[in-house]
Amino acid sequence: MQKFFIDSGELTKISEIIDKLQQDLDFYGDTWGMKKRFAGITTNPKALAAHFTESFSLNDLHAYLTDLNSLLSRKRLDGIIYIQIPNDDKNPDNLRIMCDFVRSLDFKVGIKIPHYTYFLEESEKYADISFNVTGVSDYNIAAKALSHSSIDYVSIIPGRMEAADISYESGLSILRDNLCSLNNSKVIAGSMRTLSQLKTVLQYNCVPTIGATAFDNIFKDLSSNEDSGFFQLFDRNWCVLRDDYDEENSKGTELSKSFFDEMNKVNLLNIYG
Numbered sequence: 001m002q003k004f005f006i007d008s009g010e011l012t013k014i015s016e017i018i019d020k021l022q023q024d025l026d027f028y029g030d031t032w033g034m035k036k037r038f039a040g041i042t043t044n045p046k047a048l049a050a051h052f053t054e055s056f057s058l059n060d061l062h063a064y065l066t067d068l069n070s071l072l073s074r075k076r077l078d079g080i081i082y083i084q085i086p087n088d089d090k091n092p093d094n095l096r097i098m099c100d101f102v103r104s105l106d107f108k109v110g111i112k113i114p115h116y117t118y119f120l121e122e123s124e125k126y127a128d129i130s131f132n133v134t135g136v137s138d139y140n141i142a143a144k145a146l147s148h149s150s151i152d153y154v155s156i157i158p159g160r161m162e163a164a165d166i167s168y169e170s171g172l173s174i175l176r177d178n179l180c181s182l183n184n185s186k187v188i189a190g191s192m193r194t195l196s197q198l199k200t201v202l203q204y205n206c207v208p209t210i211g212a213t214a215f216d217n218i219f220k221d222l223s224s225n226e227d228s229g230f231f232q233l234f235d236r237n238w239c240v241l242r243d244d245y246d247e248e249n250s251k252g253t254e255l256s257k258s259f260f261d262e263m264n265k266v267n268l269l270n271i272y273g
Contacts, residue, residue, distance in 0.1 A: 001036060001037070002037075002202060002205060002206075002207065002234050003036075003037050003038065003039035003207055004037060004038070004039060004207060004208050004209070004210060004234075005039045005040055005041060005042045005079075005082075005188070005207065005208070005209040005210070006018070006038075006040075006041050006042075006209075006210060006211075006215075007041075007042045007043075007044075007047075007190065007192075007209040007210055007211040007214075008041070008043070008047060008211055008212050009043045009044075009047025009048050009050060009051045010047070010050070010051060010212070011067060011068060011071055013212045014041065014068070014071065015071055015075070017212060017215050018034075018075050018077070020215070020219060021034055021230060021231075022034060022075075024229045024230045024231060025229075025231060034077065034231070035076070035077060035078065037231060037234060038077050038078075038079050039079050039080070039207060040079030040080040040081055040082065040108070041068060041072070041079065041080075041081045041082070042081075042082045042112070042132070042188075042190075042209045043081070043082065043083055043084065044084045044112065044134070044263060045084055045086060045263045045264075045266055045267040045268070045269065046262070046263060046266045048061075048064075048083075048268065048269065049266040049267070049268045051064070052064075052268055053268075054268060055268050055269075055270050055273070056268055056269060056270070057269075057270055057271075057273045058097075058101050058269075058271055058273075061083070061101075061269060062101075062104075062105070065081060065083070065105065065107075065109060066105075066107075068081055069081065069107045079108070080108040080109065080110050080130060081107075081108065081109045081110070082109070082110045082111070082112050082130075082132050083098075083102075083109060083110075083111060083112065084111070084112035084113075084134060084263065085098050085111055085112065085113050085114075085119075086098075086267045086269045086270075086271055087260075087263075087264045087267055088114040088116065088119075088260045088263075088264065090116065090118045090119075092122060094271065095111075095113070095119065095122050095123075095126075097271050097272075098111055098271065099111065099126045099129050101271075102129055103128070103129075108130070110129065110130030110131065110132055110152065111129060111130070111131055111132070112131075112132045112133075112134040112155070113131055113132070113133055113134070114133070114134070114135065114260055115133045115134075115135065115136050115141050115142075115144070115145050115154075115256070117144075119133075120133070120144070120145060120148050120150075120151070121148075123148065123150040123151065124148065124149070124150045126150070127150065129150075130152045131150055131151050131152060131153075132151075132152060132153040132154075132155060132188065133145040133151055133153065133154045133155060134155040134190070134259075135155065135157060135190075135256050135259035135260060135263075136154055136155055136156050136157065136256060137156065137157055137160065137161050137164075137166060137168075137255040137256045137259070138256060139156075139172075139175065141256070142154050142156060142175055142187065143175070146175070146187075152186070153186050153187070153188045153207070154186075154187055154188065155187075155188040155189075155190045155209070156168065156172070156187060156188065156189055156190065156206070157190045157191040157255075157256075157259065158189050158190070158191060158192070158197055158200075158201060159190070159191030159192055159193040159194075159197060159214075160191045160255060160259065161191075161255065162193075162197065164255050166255060168200075168201075169200060169204075172187070172201070172204040172206065175187050175204070186206075186207050187204075187205075187206050187207065188206065188207045188208070188209055189201035189204075189206035189207065189208045189209070190208075190209045191209075191211075192208045192209060192210045192211070192214045193211075193213070193214045193217065194214070194217055194218070194221075195217065195218045195221040195222065198210070198214075198218060198233065199233065202233060202234060218230065
């Protein structure tokens with residue numbers, strides 16, 4: 001069954017999105033219910049920087065995640081919350097500290113890591129931690145990440161790829177048909193921005209992560225179609241599934257690098273403070 005993540009760092013906005021989705025269910029009488037479709041929450045350094053506005057510690061992050069988990073509990077939802085390692089420095093202490101932090105929590109929190117070989121190999125040391133390889137815009141890299149048994153999710157960023165004029169459909173069918181079955185790993189389609197993108201990635205059995213602005217755009221587009229609701233999108237094939245060819249696209253590697261450069265610049269989490 002295909003699920004989705006809400007991609008946001010703002011508790012108020014997350015609550016509003018959940019309420020809107022529940023209204024959608026009530027209106028269209030969806031029999032599956034949100035509990036079976038909801039995978040959890042994903043955050044990143046940029047989102048947390050907007051929330052905290054200044055440097056914050058792991059203790060601050062603990063309090064924030066506790067509040068976020070309490071919100072999900074009040075909404076009667078059960079899902080994992082992903083936080084991103086503060087930077088992509090190849091420092092074993094950074095990953096160890098974050099893993100120890102996640103272990104200290106009494107609810108489900110996972111860690112988003114870069115796709116660099118170093119992090120993939122280090123993740124094998126932490127079998128009890130859920131890892132999400134983020135910021136991937138090259139399908140060869142995605143395949144490499146999916147080959148590691150420690151990885152639960154690999155996140156493609158089609159929204160950013162389309163903005164950079166990089167084909168995001170090429171290779172998705174290969175990941176779906178040949179790689180996603182390995183180790184029960186799944187492919188996340190991140191940076192969702194439009195209803196069209198959401199429809200496209202759903203046909204490849206991706207798990208979309210949808211931000212607040214994207215939800216606003218999607219709800220607006222859906223409102224113009226009186227017989228269609230958000231959860232009904234997950235039960236439709238929007239076009240014929242096909243075997244896309246895997247094309248080499250060097251721009252994808254550069255886009256992925258720029259993704260982490262952007263996150264490093266806005267990171268406010270001081271894990272040593």
